[in-house]
Amino acid sequence: MDDMMHRQLQAPACQSHSSSSFLGVSCLFFFFFFFFFFFLAAIYCIVITTTSNNNNNRLIRQLLRFKGFKGRRKNDHDRRDYDENNADAPPGRGWWWSVVETLAFVSANSSGRGFYHFVEARHRRYGPPCFRTALFGATHVFVSSPDAARSLLAADHAAGFSKRYVRTVADLLGEHSLLCASHAAHRALRRxxxxxxxxxxxxxxxxxxxxxxxxxxxxxxxxxxxxxxxxxxxxxxxxxxxxxxxxxxxxxxxxxxxxxxxxxxxxxxxxxxxxxxxxxxxxxxxxxxxxxxxxxxxxxxxxQRRITDDMEEDDDDDDHHHHHSKHDNDFLQSLLLLRRRRSQQQQLLQLQQQSPSNSNEDLFLTDDxxxxxxxxxxxxxxxxxxxxxxxxxxxxxxxxxxxxxxxxxxxxxxxxxxxxxxxxxxxxxxxxxxxxxxxxxxxxxxxxxxxxxxxSWFPRVALEDCQVAGFHINKGWIVNIDARALHYDATLYDNPTMFDPSRFQGEDMYTKQQAPYSFLxxxxxxxxxxxxxxxxxxxxxxxxxxxxxxxxxxxxxxxxxxxxxxxxxxxxxxxxxxxxxxxxxxxxxxxxxx
Structure with a gap:
């Protein structure tokens, strides 16, 4: 009888101890869950701030607004960025889906299927010629029609577009890279x-x-x-x-x-x-x-030391710029020799009290x-x-x-x-x-x-609001000309998944017969x-x-x-x-x- 009463007295204490243990484990679980969530959010914010320009970081601005910061929208373009559910916009997912879409892109890129698997899946879902997604905090539009490719590639600057790669490419190749340069700088570099x-x-x-x-x-x-x-x-x-x-x-x-x-x-x-x-x-x-x-x-x-030494040795030779063949005969050497000749020309102009040239080509030659x-x-x-x-x-x-x-x-x-x-x-x-x-x-x-x-594709950034493939494109959106989709378009190539070199019958290195802007x-x-x-x-x-x-x-x-x-x-x-x-x-x- 005493043992029974003792067990009954102990039962509430055991139940209380069990409840408190469960509550502690639950709190610990939720603490780690929210810590992990905010850790991922912090990494994501770092990523989008380093891969897109300030005008495109809409997610951060919206989070700040949610926390009580009263920021004024800068212009009408900003306001439209928040409302992408426009009937004229390309089908697809807007910037609210940026986290989900970015993770899907990363998953495809690290799975052995390649990053284009992400694009291909959305082409099937939304159909040609155009779809929209959000990657790393920026809105991307993929277009896959020859007409759209022509409008975007034929007249790059006049059409209101500029080239835009993800920030990682610019960081790794350099801000002066031919691939990342825009407009006048690009033309000067090409020359x-x-x-x-x-x-x-x-x-x-x-x-x-x-x-x-x-x-x-x-x-x-x-x-x-x-x-x-x-x-x-x-x-x-x-x-x-x-x-x-x-x-x-x-x-x-x-x-x-x-x-x-x-x-x-x-x-x-x-x-x-x-x-x-x-x-x-x-x-x-x-x-x-x-x-x-x-x-x-x-x-x-x-x-540069060798060029200087050669020129000092051949000071009396008017044609001394050909002496680089003693050592080198390559692209870098030709640039450095051209730089030396331009420098001498500039000095001569200054002696004659004339204004020296200051073209983009000269900048290319003077900046290592x-x-x-x-x-x-x-x-x-x-x-x-x-x-x-x-x-x-x-x-x-x-x-x-x-x-x-x-x-x-x-x-x-x-x-x-x-x-x-x-x-x-x-x-x-x-x-x-x-x-x-x-x-x-x-x-x-x-x-x-x-x-x-x-x-697989060629990126361009819209410099102003415009129309592409019949859809409205906001200023700041990145429009990608999807070359791979064009190359596998059954309306442009018969049996596009089959390896068939005879489809290019009659062509050589300098002629082509396929439809314009279908082979990119x-x-x-x-x-x-x-x-x-x-x-x-x-x-x-x-x-x-x-x-x-x-x-x-x-x-x-x-x-x-x-x-x-x-x-x-x-x-x-x-x-x-x-x-x-x-x-x-x-x-x-x-x-x-x-």
Whole structure:
């Protein structure tokens, strides 16, 4: 009886203790939940403040207003930004969905499906030609019609648009980069780098790339190991572009290897979260950029000393500006020599009491940072994009064995003709004339570029309210010309998912037959890629030597894409198994391979 009464007296105390424990655990859970929520919100605010301009940070302004801050809207454009449920606006999700849409974009980018999976899913949901989303605090509109592309690309500034990449790209390439410059600055930069792409420079690069490709494919590759195409393509394109920009013998091999590694680190950080914290991809990219800038600054200082020494030695020679051939003959050298001549001209004008020129071109030549930013830009544009395109081309041909054999027979016949043209000199490089005769190979290159769509879209920011594809676009919205959607549009290309080079029948490197603004591999209008012919030439040379020396098949069929890659490429790097061609008509070069 006493025990029963004792247990009854203890029961309320136990229940009270159990209730208090549950309450404590619940409070702890909710505390951590809200702490985690506000931690994510803080990170998100940091991201959107570093990736979009102040006029586009609508989420922060709305949060401040919710907390009681009474801020006046600056103008009518601001007011419309808060009300995006306009019947004339493109279908899709407005800025209120920015967190959800950004997380979905990040998820696609880090899942092996690639960032374009995010865009493709919304194209299916909202239909062509236009949809709207919100990424990193800014409103983005994706358009996928040739007419819209024409209106946005044909007259960049006159149409009320300017180029706009995410802030991470500008931070990594530099504010003076050709890719990020707008209007007058962009035109001046294009004029300054145009000599890099003239006929003489193009022929020189073709000869150099031919030698690099021969050494790689004919001498270094064997059947005893698996070849990773992306790695090989990155190596030879980097060599070719660096030779053209900063010289063949300028940098020591170990410095050049570090430079190549740093360039890849920069490209991997272009779509990363802009968190400047140690251990993050973006922070690693910024450190890599700093190392690249240090190497290039040292090279500029060394070149300037050599130029000064040469000119002092040849003071009496009126034509002393040609003496740079003693040491260097590349793009950087030509810029520095042009800078020296412009400086002398300015001094002469001052002595004659005339006003010196102050053009944008002169600014390009006098500012080291502008030169540095654009050398980095040209290396990335020439190396990474071309290597990615070569990799996809090899993959498409591995999946199309019948066409690979057809192409091989055609290229072997051309190899015999080229041998006769070279007067039995087996080491003579392919010429531009030889390349222009490779009609089927060129069709293969163009179809590979269409399907790969290395640059998936081209961003523009609206400078004023306007109409695009029949929809209202607010000032400050970013409008992306969706090149990949155009390249896979069944109304523009029959069976667009099928690798079919014959769709470009009758074209060569200088002519095209498809509908205007339906093939945007290199952009269009005033911002068309300056190096598009160089890219085609490198792809043609690589393809010719590969297909006339080897048969190949994929060693890894995994279709996953590399995470956070600015330019889509296979995570595996496209490993292939090689089989030598035993019936080469021009030389028995495979007999000793094993």
């Amino acid at each position: 300054a780098v145009a000599p890099l792409f003239n006929a003489q420079a193009t022929a020189s690069l073709a000869a150099n790339f031919d030698a690099l490709t021969r050494r790689l494919i004919k001498r270094n590759w064997t059947t005893s190991s698996t070849v990773v195409v992306l790695d090989a393509a990155l190596d030879i394109t980097f060599e070719a572009i660096c030779d053209m920009l900063i010289g063949r013998t300028t940098l020591q091999p170990d410095v050049k290897r570090r430079l190549q590694s740093d360039v890849l680190a920069v490209t991997r950080a272009m779509l990363a979260f802009p968190l400047r914290l140690p251990g993050t991809r973006f922070h690693a990219g910024l450190r890599a950029r700093k190392r690249i800038m240090d190497v290039l600054r040292q090279e500029i200082a060394s070149r 940072q502008i030169i540095l930013d654009n050398i980095l830009t040209l290396i990335i544009a020439g190396q990474v994009t071309t290597a990615s395109a070569i990799t996809w081309m090899v993959k498409y041909l591995a999946d199309s064995k019948d066409f690979q054999e057809t192409l091989r027979s055609v290229q072997l016949e051309l190899a015999l003709k080229h041998k006769a043209d070279r007067d039995a000199d087996a080491d003579a490089p392919l010429t531009l004339q030889h390349l222009n005769s490779m009609e089927l190979a060129y069709m293969t290159v163009k179809e590979s570029l269409r399907m790969a769509s290395i640059v 591999v290199f952009g269009a209008g005033g911002r068309t890629c300056l190096g598009m012919n160089l890219a085609k030439i490198m792809m043609l040379i690589f393809l010719h030597h590969l297909v006339t020396n080897w048969r190949w098949e994929m060693a890894d069929e995994d279709p996953s894409l590399e995470n956070w890659a600015m330019f889509p490429r296979l995570k595996s790097g496209c490993p292939i198994h090689l089989t030598p061609i035993s019936d080469r008509p021009d030389q028995p070069m495979h007999a000793t391979r094993s």
